[in-house]
Amino acid sequence: MKVTEMNVRDIVPYENNPRKNEKAVQAVANSIKEFGFKVPIIVDKENVIVAGHTRLKAAELLGLEKVPVVIADDLTEEQIKAFRIADNKTGGLAEWDDEKLAEELKSLDDLFAMTDFGFGEFELSMLTSDFEPEPYDKEDVEPYKQNEGEYLAKMRVIITYTEDDEEAVRELLGVEEIEKVVYDISELK
Numbered sequence: 001m002k003v004t005e006m007n008v009r010d011i012v013p014y015e016n017n018p019r020k021n022e023k024a025v026q027a028v029a030n031s032i033k034e035f036g037f038k039v040p041i042i043v044d045k046e047n048v049i050v051a052g053h054t055r056l057k058a059a060e061l062l063g064l065e066k067v068p069v070v071i072a073d074d075l076t077e078e079q080i081k082a083f084r085i086a087d088n089k090t091g092g093l094a095e096w097d098d099e100k101l102a103e104e105l106k107s108l109d110d111l112f113a114m115t116d117f118g119f120g121e122f123e124l125s126m127l128t129s130d131f132e133p134e135p136y137d138k139e140d141v142e143p144y145k146q147n148e149g150e151y152l153a154k155m156r157v158i159i160t161y162t163e164d165d166e167e168a169v170r171e172l173l174g175v176e177e178i179e180k181v182v183y184d185i186s187e188l189k
Contacts (some may be wrong), residue, residue, distance in 0.1 A: 120164030
């Protein structure tokens with residue numbers, strides 16, 4: 001594998017890129033700005049991106065003229081298509097070891113604003129605080145009867161500000177979906 005430099009303007013985004021990466025661009029740009037461009041963009045022999053659309057957008061945001069690339073000229077067209085998907089999918093399969101992550105984050109607390117790299121404030125506070133969720137019995141959350149057959153459920157209200165925060169709450173509670181009520185603060189005056 002040979003890493004070379006290529007002009008940003010010569011790199012061609014794949015027109016059928018299935019990843020929606022706009023939310024990640026600023027965090028990746030912050031990472032490149034802080035640590036350098038450490039993960040090259042992978043292109044095919046026509047300079048079309050195989051992996052690295054977000055890195056290209058981040059480079060453009062930073063005004064970089066050249067970026068490191070790897071030319072995947074050893075893959076067939078079908079392998080390139082499969083690799084594009086596999087590269088993105090396999091990264092999403094990994095999970096955090098929350099205890100180790102919390103330890104690492106605490107050691108960096110005074111050095112870096114990890115929110116610059118995609119962590120939400122709520123997520124960071126949940127990982128780095130000594131907060132322990134209150135244990136509850138399943139019976140505590142079962143609906144109970146009140147007056148003539150009306151049912152209410154005991155609820156916990158958690159306020160989130162970003163989608164990252166919502167993801168952290170889902171992980172904390174061990175659920176795939178949470179019931180959301182969205183308020184526009186301007187309407188609460």
